[in-house]
Amino acid sequence: MTQTLYRKLVASHTVVQLDADNVLLYADLHLMNEYTSPQAFAGLAERGLTTLYPGQNVATVSHIIPTHPDKFRIIGDADSALQASNLKRNCDRHAIPLFDTNDRWQGIEHVIAPEHGMIRPGMVVICGDSHTTTYGALGALGFGIGTTEVEHLLATQTLVYRLAQDMRIRIDGALPPGTTAKDVVLMVIAAIGAQGARGYVVEFCGTAIAALSTEARFTLCNMAVEAGARGALIAPDETAIRYVLEHCPDLATDAALRERALEHWRTLYSDPDATFDVEHRFDASSLAPTVTWGTSPDQAVTVTGLIPPARNASDTRALHYTGLSSGTSLEGVAIQHVFIGSCTNGRIEDLRAVIETIGERRVAPGVRAMVVPGSGAVRDQAEQEGIAAKLIAAGFEWRKPGCSMCLAMNDDVLAPGTRCASTTNRNFEGRQGRGAITHLMSPAMAAAAAVTGHITDVRKLLAS
Template sequence: MPARTLYQKLVDAHTVARLDDQNVLLYADLHLMNEYTSPQAFAGLHEQGRPVYAPEQNVAVVSHIIPTHPVRPRVIADPASALQASNLKRNCHRHGIPLFDTNDVLQGIEHVVAPEHGMIRPGMVVICGDSHTTTYGALGALGFGIGTSDVEHVLATQTLVYRPAENMRICVDGLLPLGTTAKDLILMIISRIGAQGARGYVVEFCGSAIDALSVEARFTLCNMTVEAGARGALIAPDKRAVDYVLSRAPDIAGDVRRKAEEHWATLASDADAIFDCEYRYDADKVAPYVTWGTSPDQAMPIDGAVPIVDDSTDDVARASMQQALRYAGLRGGASLQGMPVQHVFIGSCTNGRIEDLRAVAQVVRGKRVADGVRAMVVPGSGAVRDQAEQEGIADVLIRAGFEWRQPGCSMCLAMNDDVLASGQRCASTTNRNFEGRQGRGAITHLMSPAMAAAAAITGVITDVRTLSTQEAV
């Protein structure tokens, strides 16, 4: 058999049939749903009188439209949002699909909930009507987002008509410096290759810097790879990933565990596998990164300068940069350090895990949120929230002046009542900084949790490395 990449092995293992020269019928081990991409799919299913083919291989979560106010029970006041949530509950009940509902103590964002409960295992194909399903590549699972019509097809057949992607490898060697995280690494990579740089590819990450990352940091890396246009992201599962899964999947035991570990050990690209495109980076040279514009690839090291638009830039890029600078109220050549912020948001499927909250607490312990800044922390799940309270992290954040919220997507996309006012500038740990993403006319600067924490206590965009040793991470 010819040498294969990890991606090719996963596709081959899940191909039910080859449909034509470009498409296969792909089997999905797990299908995740949320309240905003599933209603039309269920409606189509019911119009055809079809059942859900494999209810036990589907899981639903209420996450995007849910309010995160620190009160229980949670009530969705917006009628349209409440209808979405009630429709999901009714559809799940009708078809026997497990649901993390509005007031489930373990409710959260699907991309946080699924791995923390052992649902994601190496070698799986996992799909969801959400683009950040690439997150699961951190565990050696092929995850990707699908559209509503595809959701209906998966519900009916547990399969998907799929066009295989090309293979890209990104190797990162060395170690990330103190104060620099996986969020900074992926922002750097996206800024280098561009928002369409990985379009049509599934990206495999490798190298000593990737090996050194925690599993939660790998989630961040794979989560944001879609912002470079990637159709998926993968990291070959190592002992760290396997231990993470086994500690959360008590059903994998005895002979099943032995066979699983034997199989997972084969989930790596062959030594002589051919990649269609390759990049290599040195982690030692990565600084904390912050976005300056309205696309995740419009990012810069915190000690750099906002790019200057000049005639050497092509027409499309120049127009995009000019519009981004106008929207953000910036000028070329300026520094972002010292830029006042009115809001700090820490959370999302990118950076709403316990490791992220520990980093924030380490920076703000014994400090106070700056006057004039509203700072929110929204855990990625009920389990993360409970753990943060047990570890004393929540107390540190509350004493520092942060709002300690209930789990949900919250201000990542302003599809709920957590919305920025026009003109407000936000230091955010989310994954997208598009115009109006967090509120009409609001300005978003993407950064790591530690960098967002530094902005909260200083009131301005700040290089976390300049804080005292006690505060630095």
């Protein structure tokens, strides 16, 4: 029987088939944060239950944590501080590893898990956060769940899982200079729509995907959920396997374990004649840097293009909210804030792209530019490479790791009316602050906006 990669992963983790559409699925790893776990732990306590496999659960404080550069971080907001202290108390009680507020390696769950070797091809990884799709970059099935499901998972290490349909998105062609995985995924979401992959697990393939680095693939899979995808996958190739081996000390020292792992990983691909329910094809060779103009990730256009006419009430509302007009270009639109970070684009390759873009330039007058590394490890590496010093010299704020201004659950919040060039994953109304306006773009494009004071085609800076 031929199978897609998605079906292989589900089959290998199915404890029991419940009915035609649902299975009891085993999870290799469960990641937690401070805002989706409290009610789940409370539910366990009420029922007198404990965590079945504590070592297969990992927690981090990331969403509510302040990112100011003070040596010792203190969460000033009382409600947020309570969330963090509750998480520590629950993790201590259940013997669950925790990257706490001032842990050297603290960071965003979707950044720290791969860099610490927790994610390997063929795994099922679950978290109370929608961007768990990130792990598909390594051939692992990752997806987000709700609080009630977190409780069930802690107690049983399993989940009642509704099967998804299969979608394949093939992207061929070499990415032109100045374009990145962020531009690729914005192109795809704009083409198929914010609900275009609803009910599907998407498998990405093609020559453009094969040429991407692992960190770029994280960006791609991370944002697949913005098209409604229930998961995203890329079959593990030499690029992904090299990344895993570099980040997994046990595989580096145990030759027998490594060979068994490699033998299994070589089976993780969709069979040549496997059937997909839906297929899309794209050519990346003519791609240009892409920016969102509205309040949904699918409302995007190339920086050289024009904002399209409103197609529906949602488009009309978005144009009103952002203060833009159909038929105009985003290039030249003034910004007041730049945010570089998040689980989408807070890795070391993203920060290197920022440095390459800015060169000897400085942040433009009237612009506040923040760089928030995705983890303590990314921060350390950036400082060792001299990236942090260059950013500070150029007028950027160099912050501590965390989710920060991605979602305004902490003290990094935009004021009403502020227009921000952001490397995050969502540009919803009020996402970065009530009344604030978010334009999603790549780190290179955000850096270009920072030093020019407006949305700028990064290719012009790279060519100068």
